[in-house]
Amino acid sequence: MNTLGNRPKKDASYQCPVCGNALPQPVPAPPFDAPCSECGAYLWCRRRMGAGPVFLQAVPGRSPEPAEVEQVLQTYERAHAGEDVTFDLSLMQLVTSSFMARLISMNRRITAAGGKLQITGLQPMVRDLFQRARLDRALDLEPEQGEND
Secondary structure, X not given: OOOOOOOOOOOOOEEOOOOOOEEOOXXXXXXXXXXXXXXXXXXXXXXXXXOOOEEEEEOOOOOOOHHHHHHHHHHHHHHOOOOOEXXXXXXXXXXXXXXXXXXXXXXXXXXXXXXXXXXXXXXXHHHHHHHHOOOOOXXXXXXXXXXXX
């Protein structure tokens, strides 16, 4: 059951992170400003099903507004407080400073709720931006390939 009491489609591998509504598999080309057809939330990320309790994937071309992040965090706190969150940025070739600020905000709230936020799938340019901003010290970033070998 999703947060609105509806069952997600059995073949749906992605859901709206706010209401749990099934989403299409392919990521639409930016700009993707279409809201979820169920709850109306703008989709700056989506929840991947079958990848653990909370696995979010960023949608390219969207830098979320604070209220959009708040909607996702409220759903997390209501339904998944204390669970770890993996946030996949593999589809992002570039991120804005406001997007990075939103990740810091998410990290604070998830940590305060007893969970842990891990950022995965960093493209080389995005990893470089995080390192230049010293966010590799403030956020749990997945190690680069070969870093733990």
